[in-house]
Amino acid sequence: MTTHPDRYDIVVLGGGNAALCAAITAAENGAKVLILEAAPKPYRGGNSRHTRNFRCKHDGPLSVLVESYGEEEYLADLLRVTGGRTDEGLARMVIRESEACLPWMEAHGVRFQPSLSGTLSLARTNAFFMGGGKSLVNAYYRTAEALGVEVLYDAPVRHVALDGQRVTRVEYEHDDATHVLHPRAVIVASGGFQADIDWLTEAWGPPARNFLIRGTPYNRGAVLKDLLDQGVTSVGDPTQCHAVAIDGRAPKYDGGIVTRLDCVPFSIVVNKHGARFYDEGEDVWPKRYAIWGRLVAAQPDQVGYAIIDSRALRLFMPSVFPPIEAGTLEDLARKMDLPPAQLVATVDEFNAACGDTSGFHPTELDGVQTTGLEPPKTNWARPITEPPFYGYSLRTGVTFTYLGLKVDETAQCSTAAGKIENLWAAGETMAGSILGQGYLAGYGMTIGTVFGRIAGREAAAHVR
Amino acid sequence: MYDNPIEEARRQSQICNACRYCEGYCAVFPAMHADRFFSDGDLTQLANLCHNCQNCYYACQYTAPHEFALNLPGVLAEVRQESWEDTAFPAPLSRAFHHHGTLIAAATVLAMALLFWAARHLPGDGTGFYAVIAHSVMVAIFLPAFLLPLAALAVGLRRYWKRVGGQSVTLADLRAAFGSAATMRNLAGGHGDGCNFEEEDVFSQSRRGMHQLVMYGFLLCFAATATGTILHYGFGIEAPYRLLSLPKLFGVSGGLMLCAGTLGMMHLKAKAAPDLQAPEVRGGEFGFIALLFTVSASGLALYAFGGSAALEPLLALHLGAVLAFFLLTPYSKMAHGFYRLAALTRDAQRKR
Numbered sequence: 104m105t106t107h108p109d110r111y112d113i114v115v116l117g118g119g120n121a122a123l124c125a126a127i128t129a130a131e132n133g134a135k136v137l138i139l140e141a142a143p144k145p146y147r148g149g150n151s152r153h154t155r156n157f158r159c160k161h162d163g164p165l166s167v168l169v170e171s172y173g174e175e176e177y178l179a180d181l182l183r184v185t186g187g188r189t190d191e192g193l194a195r196m197v198i199r200e201s202e203a204c205l206p207w208m209e210a211h212g213v214r215f216q217p218s219l220s221g222t223l224s225l226a227r228t229n230a231f232f233m234g235g236g237k238s239l240v241n242a243y244y245r246t247a248e249a250l251g252v253e254v255l256y257d258a259p260v261r262h263v264a265l266d267g268q269r270v271t272r273v274e275y276e277h278d279d280a281t282h283v284l285h286p287r288a289v290i291v292a293s294g295g296f297q298a299d300i301d302w303l304t305e306a307w308g309p310p311a312r313n314f315l316i317r318g319t320p321y322n323r324g325a326v327l328k329d330l331l332d333q334g335v336t337s338v339g340d341p342t343q344c345h346a347v348a349i350d351g352r353a354p355k356y357d358g359g360i361v362t363r364l365d366c367v368p369f370s371i372v373v374n375k376h377g378a379r380f381y382d383e384g385e386d387v388w389p390k391r392y393a394i395w396g397r398l399v400a401a402q403p404d405q406v407g408y409a410i411i412d413s414r415a416l417r418l419f420m421p422s423v424f425p426p427i428e429a430g431t432l433e434d435l436a437r438k439m440d441l442p443p444a445q446l447v448a449t450v451d452e453f454n455a456a457c458g459d460t461s462g463f464h465p466t467e468l469d470g471v472q473t474t475g476l477e478p479p480k481t482n483w484a485r486p487i488t489e490p491p492f493y494g495y496s497l498r499t500g501v502t503f504t505y506l507g508l509k510v511d512e513t514a515q516c517s518t519a520a521g522k523i524e525n526l527w528a529a530g531e532t533m534a535g536s537i538l539g540q541g542y543l544a545g546y547g548m549t550i551g552t553v554f555g556r557i558a559g560r561e562a563a564a565h566v567r
Numbered sequence: 568m569y570d571n572p573i574e575e576a577r578r579q580s581q582i583c584n585a586c587r588y589c590e591g592y593c594a595v596f597p598a599m600h601a602d603r604f605f606s607d608g609d610l611t612q613l614a615n616l617c618h619n620c621q622n623c624y625y626a627c628q629y630t631a632p633h634e635f636a637l638n639l640p641g642v643l644a645e646v647r648q649e650s651w652e653d654t655a656f657p658a659p660l661s662r663a664f665h666h667h668g669t670l671i672a673a674a675t676v677l678a679m680a681l682l683f684w685a686a687r688h689l690p691g692d693g694t695g696f697y698a699v700i701a702h703s704v705m706v707a708i709f710l711p712a713f714l715l716p717l718a719a720l721a722v723g724l725r726r727y728w729k730r731v732g733g734q735s736v737t738l739a740d741l742r743a744a745f746g747s748a749a750t751m752r753n754l755a756g757g758h759g760d761g762c763n764f765e766e767e768d769v770f771s772q773s774r775r776g777m778h779q780l781v782m783y784g785f786l787l788c789f790a791a792t793a794t795g796t797i798l799h800y801g802f803g804i805e806a807p808y809r810l811l812s813l814p815k816l817f818g819v820s821g822g823l824m825l826c827a828g829t830l831g832m833m834h835l836k837a838k839a840a841p842d843l844q845a846p847e848v849r850g851g852e853f854g855f856i857a858l859l860f861t862v863s864a865s866g867l868a869l870y871a872f873g874g875s876a877a878l879e880p881l882l883a884l885h886l887g888a889v890l891a892f893f894l895l896t897p898y899s900k901m902a903h904g905f906y907r908l909a910a911l912t913r914d915a916q917r918k919r
């Protein structure tokens with residue numbers, strides 16, 4: 104074990120958005136900062152490298168954001184998705200601070216672009232990063248390094264030693280050896296634990312083995328577990344994760360945004376026995392994709408199959424893999440390893456239950472529904488009749504976990520005995536302090552940016 | 568780099584089309600996102616809209632070692648290169664010169680030798696340059712050397728136009744294309760910070776700046792020749808011209824810009840990652856830039872030392888380089904300017 108002399112005031116654990124915002128702010132406030140990033144350089148930046156936008160309050164047009172998006176509307180949007188499981192005080196603070204984040208981000212190298220094609224509904228609420236999250240991460244690394252922040256890649260942290268109400272030691276691995284640091288303050292920004300499949304299985308049950316992890320394989324919750332084991336106060340439901348239905352052919356980790364599959368509302372979805380199990384047309388997809396993560400998780404082998412015909416193919420955003428295509432439903436079933444007779448029967452039954460489709464309208468709830476079918480399809484119910492037929496497999500893709508470190512409005516962590524003098528947390532790892540369930544697009548990066556800056560400022564004030 | 572660049576470009580474009588994060592960087596993405604299936608012609612067009620700024624590579628969360636192995640600048644460079652070579656007339660010449668800088672050098676030396684020979688063996692008929700090589704001889708050599716490659720280029724561009732499904736061109740299409748090319752809008756990187764090119768994810772204006780120097784330097788040199796021709800035929804004023812004449816003002820300023828720009832380009836290119844370009848043609852590309860540098864540097868030397876005994880060798884060197892340059896235009900990197908204009912014109916049609 105190598106012990107290093109105390110060259111650093113602050114050590115930041117993690118190398119994503121929250122870590123970088125914290126490191127930059129601390130360095131600007133005069134602290135000597137080291138970032139320990141578990142991933143190698145090409146994979147630096149955690150889940151932040153997969154993001155595309157952040158949600159930003161604004162009282163008038165701001166940079167690429169049009170019109171206005173006020174605090175009350177923002178909060179109402181949040182409360183709707185979390186079902187009220189929200190710390191309103193912290194949520195309001197994040198919302199208010201988000202407006203100042205945008206110019207701060209621009210000043211630190213982030214560039215924005217107008218809402219991407221296919222996402223116009225977000226043009227008012229979410230500011231898109233030009234080039235996506237990896238370009239944001241790149242810009243922050245450049246800015247941080249120019250400020251003298253040092254970065255160590257391939258440096259997973261194993262232990263953060265707590266002695267009473269103080270962190271005394273950080274242990275990490277690098278070059279096949281364990282190293283020890285004694286910084287004066289520590290900022291945890293190492294994300295959730297969703298990439299630790301064993302932990303996920305413990306929390307969720309055996310089906311979790313078949314889940315795909317949408318983001319980085321490096322967020323394994325090592326620091327989180329270590330701190331919780333030492334009595335640091337936690338928040339959030341340990342058994343819950345945010346999961347959506349994605350393309351079943353996606354890689355186990357790091358498939359990111361392109362594995363998203365928006366075809367469900369225009370399809371019927373069957374399980375591996377060829378049977379339907381839920382109303383595919385219940386609501387527009389952005390409001391349902393998270394529910395489908397759970398629905399698919401509850402099916403045998405945690406897999407579903409969306410079936411469409413040629414008329415539906417252009418109604419949704421293209422996805423990363425071309426669909427499986429066949430001239431007949433039987434052939435499609437064979438190509439997808441589904442029981443052919445059962446699939447044909449299910450489609451026939453569905454087609455027979457469809458009624459007048461003249462009101463079909465892909466971008467709104469059109470009320471074109473089935474009659475006498477169980478489960479029903481309550482919108483976009485148009486018979487599947489026009490070959491070629493197409494199929495996609497669906498699996499559960501985990502975005503993040505909810506269990507985290509509880510922080511106060513200064514991002515400081517605590518134990519039952521009170522505040523921990525020199526430990527702060529930012530980003531996904533403390534997001535449970537604000538959101539107990541559900542998720543609002545773009546809010547993760549907002550939390551990370553707001554709390555990252557706060558943690559950096561507070562830690563720097565502590566070491567000064 | 569890729570066995571089948573067009574298939575590989577199709578695979579990568581499908582991923583980009585599902586992602587769209589790079590939409591703001593350049594004209595490639597909006598054109599790509601307009602559809603979800605890509606014909607070979609579509610991919611050829613996308614490739615010619617790409618100017619290899621590499622912004623989308625460094626921004627991409629899917630570059631190797633990720634299994635999606637995105638490298639859009641690299642694969643589009645190969646498709647683009649193939650499209651120039653396949654549509655060129657005659658195609659084998661194009662393949663040879665694009666791939667081999669040494670062949671460019673050989674062609675240049677040959678052209679220079681030809682002009683040395685002309686200077687030695689064909690009598691001059693005037694003063695200054697024309698005491699070395701007669702004006703009529705120059706015209707006899709350069710007029711076809713200028714017009715034949717232009718005709719070959721026209722054939723290539725027609726083939727390109729057919730391949731990408733171009734429609735009949737309107738004035739508005741051309742205005743849009745030339746406007747974009749004149750400012751090199753796309754080289755600003757979408758946000759105005761420029762390209763990633765020479766130092767990983769650092770944005771800089773260097774490439775845009777150097778490219779502007781080369782393009783405008785070249786156009787000024789061309790203007791010098793054109794005004795010289797007009798003075799010669801229209802007004803009977805023969806070279807050499809005074810410093811304060813149009814041909815000289817254009818020529819000297821253009822020559823200086825071209826010299827600086829080509830040196831700058833070579834420097835940037837040497838620093839850039841070969842795998843994000845088309846590695847097979849690196850030699851040809853350097854050879855071509857070196858040729859452009861030789862054209863401009865020898866031209867400037869001619870201005871400076873044309874009054875001395877060095878006139879004859881300098882003239883042969885310069886005219887030889889220019890001759891090689893003209894002849895190689897359809898078969899070298901020079902062709903990219905024409906194809907790019909065609910692609911921008913086609914893109915203007917898509918948007919109308």
Ligand SMILES: Cc1cc2nc3c(=O)[nH]c(=O)nc-3n(C[C@H](O)[C@H](O)[C@H](O)COP(=O)(O)OP(=O)(O)OC[C@H]3O[C@@H](n4cnc5c(N)ncnc54)[C@H](O)[C@@H]3O)c2cc1C
Binds near residue numbers: 121
């Ligand atoms: C596909 C996808 C798309 C998303 N899109 C958006 C979006 O558009 N907008 C939005 O707001 N949110 C989005 N999110 C959610 C968003 O990614 C997170 O809210 C946000 O990135 C969290 O930032 P962070 O810095 O806390 O964590 P991360 O960015 O995940 O960073 C965690 C860091 O900690 C490192 N680390 C982990 N363990 C250790 C250890 N033991 N030692 C050292 N380092 C460690 C990791 O390597 C990583 O660098 C998306 C998520 C996914 C998966």
Ligand code: SF4
Binds near residue numbers: 623639
């Ligand atoms: S290059 Fe990468 S980040 Fe950019 S659009 Fe394509 S897949 Fe997305």
Ligand code: SF4
Binds near residue numbers: 594616619620640
């Ligand atoms: S390299 Fe530059 S020009 Fe080419 S596709 Fe990428 S961003 Fe566009």
